[in-house]
Amino acid sequence: MTEIKVETCSLKNQLEETLQRNRLLQEELDATNIGLLALTMELEEKNEEVQSITQQLWQVARMVTMGELAASIAHELNNPLATVSLRVESLANKLPPEDPKQKALQIISQEVERMGALVKKLLNFSRRGQRKVTTVDVCREIEHAIELIYYQLRKNRITVRRDYQAELPLIHADSQELLQLFLNLFTNASDAMPQGGTLTIRVYEGHTDTDCVAIEIADTGMGIQPDDLAKVMDPFFTTKPVGKGTGLGLSICRHIVREHQGLITIASEVGKGATVFIKLPMIKESGHTSSQGVSPIK
Ligand SMILES: Nc1ncnc2c1ncn2[C@@H]1O[C@H](COP(=O)(O)OP(=O)(O)OP(=O)(O)O)[C@@H](O)[C@H]1O
Ligand SMILES: [Mg+2]
Structure with missing residues (x-):
């Protein structure tokens, strides 16, 4: 009798243990399931991202072909x-x-x-080949860019206002890259003012932290949403419809300015317009400078 009781007790204990183990396993399984669900959702998101980037890359490829054409x-x-x-x-x-x-x-x-x-x-x-850094007059490059996009500006009824300081110092730069920089910025300004407006270009000597040539490109367009401001220079960020923008313009601008040891920032007020600020280091007469004869702007 006592033996049967002991046996029953041990069986009960074993059952308890098995049930407890089952509960733990079930909990683990539930946690794994939740993890799997989160992973699936993350994968779906990444998949969407990959699809969107693929589409943008196709757009870039089409634009390269258009450029060649x-x-x-x-x-x-x-x-x-x-x-x-x-x-x-x-x-x-x-x-x-x-x-x-x-x-x-x-x-x-x-x-x-x-x-x-x-x-x-x-x-x-x-015909872009190797980078070619020479002594460059910034205003001349700005004028080249305006000339190239003049038709687009006129079509959008955009008035160009120039405010160039006289006798500006020259800078060390690749003139083709500067042309690309200004073309991208003027195109953005023009896109932001489909109903017309004013594009103001100011160029002056800056002496705040480093001696530089400062350029301000201001438009009276739709402006940039505060949430977007931090993202506009990210590659592939665009608010333009598919087929219109690749979202590469400003990231290329940032790359070009950095290559020239400069600084680029953008400010905007929604409904009032946007202003791009660029600082490019001046050529130093003498002293301890980098290999290009300029000190980087920080
Ligand atoms: N002057 C501006 N006014 C208002 N929004 C601007 C201006 N410049 C840039 N943006 C915003 O920043 C985004 C990114 O600009 P970016 O030049 O990098 O790409 P994009 O103009 O959309 O396309 P892409 O230049 O490749 O044709 C734009 O889609 C737009 O939303
Ligand atoms: Mg652009």
């Missing part, structure tokens, strides 16, 4: 432009100098020359 069109335009130029010149030579048609021919000739200069700039811009 634009370069080849620019190249092909050279010959007809040269022919028009020669014909106009020969017509002008055949007419007496006082002929009223001379004025019209002169205008055609000037416009053809302007087109030729644009084509040349476009070709120079697309």
